[in-house]
Amino acid sequence: MIAALLAAPTPDPTPTVSVDCREDAFCKQVYDLTGNAWLSESSFWIFIKPLRIILILLVAFLIRWIAQRMIKRLVRTSTRTSVPTILRPLRERIPSAPSASDQSAVMPERRRQRAEAIGSVLRSSVTAVVFSIAVLLILSELNFNLAPLLASAGIAGVALGFGAQSLVKDVISGVFMLLEDQYGVGDTVDLGEATGIVEAVGLRITTVRDGRGVLWYIRNGEIIRVGNKSQGWAMVIVDMPIGFAGVEEATSVMRAAAAEVAEDPDLAGHFVDPPDVLGVEQITVDGAVIRTIAKTTADGQFDVGRELRRRLTEALESSGITARIAATRMYPRPSTPNGEGETRGGAT
Known part of the structure; x- marks a missing residue:
């Protein structure tokens, strides 16, 4: 009997399809129609x-x-x-922001x-x-098998995050800077150590050229504060000393000069509000200081400021107030030893 069993031919294994093929409707249908596992797998x-x-x-x-x-x-x-x-x-x-009406x-x-x-x-x-x-x-x-791949990617992401913290910080700061419109190309900004005109804005680096021509490359993540002098409007403030001359007289002269600047056709478009002479701002040893202010556009603040200072200076000089300022000042001189002159010392 054992010899007969050994002599009997071994039946061929029944071909089967893979699990993926059995789960696919098309592959399963091909296998059901043909009964050929190789054909169904190949079609799959x-x-x-x-x-x-x-x-x-x-x-x-x-x-x-x-x-x-x-x-x-x-x-x-x-x-x-x-x-x-x-x-x-x-x-x-x-809506209630102060600059909402100036947009x-x-x-x-x-x-x-x-x-x-x-x-x-x-x-x-x-x-x-x-x-x-x-x-x-x-x-x-x-x-x-995506499980090891995702686990490796997670570990690599954590390692990259720890190793490139400053880079991630710079990029995130750059994104928020763009979304909040803190500054843009051409703006005059104060970023702390660097103050000048923005030449380029990126997600990681901001480029600023200062008044001496030095080009500063500043990482966005290192910018703690931003002072933008080019957004919305600007306030020009001019403090002029008048010595001990009459305050009312000086104020009247300065108001007339400021009104002339506001009527200048080359500068009139830069004024948001007419200039105003506020009055005495402080008292020093040389006398009173009168403050003049002018609300201007961001682009015209420098032109208006220079012209306003020039006109106020010329107005004070033409009215004679400047001469009275010089006359009231005291210039000390070295004292003369006793016996070498009648003057003991003092000031004139």
């Missing part, structure tokens, strides 16, 4: 898998195209009167540049997210 890997991968890529490109089209449309509408909330600076989102003076070109920078960041982020998900889905279709 030759037709089904490539079609799924192509479908994933098509959906990824479609989502990316739709998202970028929406972002471009958002950027185009940024230069119009109705601006999306995400592109408005924080001060414009608060008509904001240049469309500046807003367009800021919107394009934000749009570039959003487009890059959308592309990275969409295609990262697409790659993971394709690897899953190719039966790659």
Whole structure:
């Protein structure tokens, strides 16, 4: 009997399909119709898998195209009167903010540049997210085990985060700087150690050229405070000493000179409010100091300030007040030893 069992032919194993094929409706139907495991498996890997991968890529490109089209449309509408909330600076989102009524003076070109920078960041982020998900889905279709890959990516992300903290801080600060419109190209800013005109704004670095021509490269994460002298309006403040001359006379002369500056056709467009002589600001050993202020546009503050100082100086000189200031000053001189002269010392 044992010899008969050994002599009996061994039956061929029944071919079976993989679990993936059994779970797929098309592959299972091919196997049910033909009963051929090789044919059904081949159809699964030759037709089904490539079609799924192509479908994933098509959906990824479609989502990316739709998202970028929406972002471009958002950027185009940024230069119009109705601006999306995400592109408005924080001060414009608060109706009661002091500068909310002055936003008509904001240049469309500046807003367009800021919107394009934000749009570039959003487009890059959308592309990275969409295609990262697409790659993971394709690897899953190719039966790659994603658990170790995701775990390794998580560990690498944590290591990169610890090793590049300053870089991440700079980029995040740059994004918020763009969203809040803290400053832009061409603005005159005070960033602490560097004060000058902004020449370039990036997600990581801001470039500022100071009055001496030095070009400063400042990391956005290191900027603690920003003083922007080019947004909205500016206040020109001029303090003029008048000595011990009559305050009313000096105030009248200075008001007339300030009114002439406001009526100058070359400077009239720079004034937001007419200049005003406030009166005595302080008293020093040389006499009184009178303050004059003028609310101007951000671009015209320097021209108005220089012209206002020139006109006030000329007005005080032509009225004779400047001569009285010099006459009231006392210049000390060295004392003369006893016996060498009649004067013991003093001042004139």
